[in-house]
Every structure is written in C-alpha cells, then in structure tokens.
Amino acid sequence: MERNDGKVRAVIFDIGGVVVKSPFIAISVYEREHRLPANYINVALSKKGANGAFQQYERGEIDYDEFVDLWTDELNEVEQNNAAYRQYLQRRKLDVHMVLPQETQINGSVLFARMMELAQTPNDCMVELIRWLRRSGYRVAALTNNFKNDTVSGASRSELLAGLFDEFVESSVVGLRKPDPRFYLHACNLLEVRPSEVIFLDDIGANLRAAKALGMMPVQVEIGKELEAVKAVKGIIQTCGALSPKI
Structure with a gap:
C-alpha cells in the first residue's frame, strides 16, 4: 500500500446512533x-x-x-x-x-x-450519505458493537441495511468491540486502507477518541444533529481532496 497523498479513501460508520436511531x-x-x-x-x-x-x-x-x-x-x-x-x-x-x-x-x-x-429506524440522511459515498468511489464499512441473533443484526444483512456497505464488521462475530483498536484495524484491513485514509463516524466519545488515536478522522454524530455530521464528512473530503469530482 504505497501511497501518502492525504486523500480520504474510506468511511466507517457506527450503526446504532448513526445509521439507525440511537x-x-x-x-x-x-x-x-x-x-x-x-x-x-x-x-x-x-x-x-x-x-x-x-x-x-x-x-x-x-x-x-x-x-x-x-x-x-x-x-x-x-x-x-x-x-x-x-x-x-x-x-x-x-x-x-x-x-x-x-x-x-x-x-x-x-x-x-x-x-x-x-434501533431499527434508519437515519435517512446517513443512508443517503452511504449511497453517495459508494457512487463516488469510496469504500464504506459498518463497524458495530452488536449482538448475536439480535433484531438489528439479523435485519442488517437483509431488510434494514442490505447492500449498503462494502464490509459489515460485527463485534459479536469478530470477538472484539470498540474502543479496542484491534477492531478498527480489522475493518481497515478488510477495506485495504490505512487508518489515516478513513473518516470514522460514531456517537460515543470513547469510540471516537480511539479512532483518532489510530490516525482516523473522527466525526461525532449527536442525536438530532445527523445532518451536521453529513456536512462534516463532505467537508473533510473537500479539504483532503476527493477521489471523484462529484461533491
């Protein structure tokens, strides 16, 4: 992976409180x-x-x-x-x-x-952001602390989140959970990107701090302020240089 141009190449999303309601x-x-x-x-x-x-x-x-x-x-x-x-x-x-x-x-x-x-109710603006990112050439993953056989996990592979992500990384499957840095690095390896090439969205401060310590660009998603987080992601992409001219 020989590149160091400062561009964003991937965006990693938490699920609960980000892609779906908190x-x-x-x-x-x-x-x-x-x-x-x-x-x-x-x-x-x-x-x-x-x-x-x-x-x-x-x-x-x-x-x-x-x-x-x-x-x-x-x-x-x-x-x-x-x-x-x-x-x-x-x-x-x-x-x-x-x-x-x-x-x-x-x-x-x-x-x-x-x-x-x-947590089964999607945040529509986040779903649209994910679709926009993938159309624009960015790799997109979910990184979620979840549970085996729970409602949201089951729906994530079918009705609720089917096809949204390039990778869907689950704590209950991997055996690691945020804020363990190994969990973030596992997602980066699947996406074939460096942490410094990743924007990371979460609603929990400890998870965001762990991502920042690895070199990721953290964006906090607050309840009722999801649109502000969407604008922050697009702002980072504009600042770092887009992979696609579609901003």
Missing part, C-alpha cells in the same frame, strides 16, 4: 419513566468496563438469557451504581448533592427490547 433515546425515556437521574443507566452499563454483561454480550461470549439476567442484576446494584454515578457527577462538575435512588427495579429485558425496537 438506543440511548430509549434509555433516556426509561430513566424519566422510573424517576432515575439522567445517564444513571448509562453509568451503570459502563461501570464494570470490559467485563460487564453488555460488553460480554457484544463480544459474543454469552447468550441472550445469560446476558439479560446478568445485566438486570448489574442495573439493580444500587450501592455500586450510586457510587459510580457520584464519580460521574464529580468528573463533570455537576450537582453532587443530587438525591440518588435507594432501590431500583430496572427490568433489563424490557429496557433492551425498547432499545432494539428504536
């Missing part, structure tokens, strides 16, 4: 319904790091029944979750005097079903 919307609704502080469930989801039930499920290490039991237990570990949430508040200089729950009854099965239902 499952975090369902989490926020669930928190409001159950009078939980904002981002409480997200903090509980991430507090165990790479060893949490959600993370294990995304790597294909446990099946659904084991996952949902473990995750429900983790979501209802009130003392641990409250401690993690206090740290979250302190890091962000938020109201550390917030009243936290004394007990919870979070149903992991119900919450997960809501997340997956929402």
Whole structure:
C-alpha cells in the first residue's frame, strides 16, 4: 500500500446512533419513566468496563438469557451504581448533592427490547450519505458493537441495511468491540486502507477518541444533529481532496 497523498479513501460508520436511531433515546425515556437521574443507566452499563454483561454480550461470549439476567442484576446494584454515578457527577462538575435512588427495579429485558425496537429506524440522511459515498468511489464499512441473533443484526444483512456497505464488521462475530483498536484495524484491513485514509463516524466519545488515536478522522454524530455530521464528512473530503469530482 504505497501511497501518502492525504486523500480520504474510506468511511466507517457506527450503526446504532448513526445509521439507525440511537438506543440511548430509549434509555433516556426509561430513566424519566422510573424517576432515575439522567445517564444513571448509562453509568451503570459502563461501570464494570470490559467485563460487564453488555460488553460480554457484544463480544459474543454469552447468550441472550445469560446476558439479560446478568445485566438486570448489574442495573439493580444500587450501592455500586450510586457510587459510580457520584464519580460521574464529580468528573463533570455537576450537582453532587443530587438525591440518588435507594432501590431500583430496572427490568433489563424490557429496557433492551425498547432499545432494539428504536434501533431499527434508519437515519435517512446517513443512508443517503452511504449511497453517495459508494457512487463516488469510496469504500464504506459498518463497524458495530452488536449482538448475536439480535433484531438489528439479523435485519442488517437483509431488510434494514442490505447492500449498503462494502464490509459489515460485527463485534459479536469478530470477538472484539470498540474502543479496542484491534477492531478498527480489522475493518481497515478488510477495506485495504490505512487508518489515516478513513473518516470514522460514531456517537460515543470513547469510540471516537480511539479512532483518532489510530490516525482516523473522527466525526461525532449527536442525536438530532445527523445532518451536521453529513456536512462534516463532505467537508473533510473537500479539504483532503476527493477521489471523484462529484461533491
């Protein structure tokens, strides 16, 4: 791969929160319904790091029944979750005097079903961007933390995302998940590009930082601001030099 002209040759997309609607919307609704502080469930989801039930499920290490039991237990570990949430508040200089729950009854099965239902709705502007990129000669891949036999994963190869991507790279198949740099490099190898030739879109900061550390050009996709991300991608291509005159 002897080239160093600074051009973009590939674009890699996260799925949930980028190509389809964000499952975090369902989490926020669930928190409001159950009078939980904002981002409480997200903090509980991430507090165990790479060893949490959600993370294990995304790597294909446990099946659904084991996952949902473990995750429900983790979501209802009130003392641990409250401690993690206090740290979250302190890091962000938020109201550390917030009243936290004394007990919870979070149903992991119900919450997960809501997340997956929402994540079947495409973001139309992203779908059109993918099609435009491929018409213009760019290689396009999905790089998704997903689950074996879940609704979105199953649909991705047929109804929902059929034919959109040159490569569809799944954590549950590869056994790696973002933000592990090996997962990004696996996608680059499939696309036959260097990280420095890749624009990477995601909605999660840690995933974007990992991509940037590898030399990729990160674009954050915020809820309700998908069109801004589309413009950012086209702006980077214009700045770096297009492979095709169609901008």
